[in-house]
Amino acid sequence: MPETLTLDQAYRAAFFMTDVYVGMESRPDEGLVLFHQYLQSDPARWEDWKEAVRKALQPNAPVDPLRENLIRE
Template structure:
């Protein structure tokens, strides 16, 4: 998908998880000396079986408290 193509308004939980993973992975790959916490986060997102339960809990929290963080700022 190119940068000029329209993005969907909504994502599935799987799609949103992959997007979050790629965001962190991209940052780690671009940085000369990436933060060890982000490296560990990528490893966790790839391999820890608890990641899906944690992801669902995070989605629920994000839906219930929209004022916590503004992704547009």
């Protein structure tokens, strides 16, 4: 696995992760289904994605999902 991804690759990864979750749940959350549809069809999604990446790259972002959910110290 590479240590870094392009914006396109990261977007695909987010899409496929959502796709897998929606596909494996017998009754996926409606909001997640709508988000999945948005990732496929809304023309604004690419600009929204780039804004999300900019936020993720900020050193003092108010929320760090890795620290809060994955990193166990």
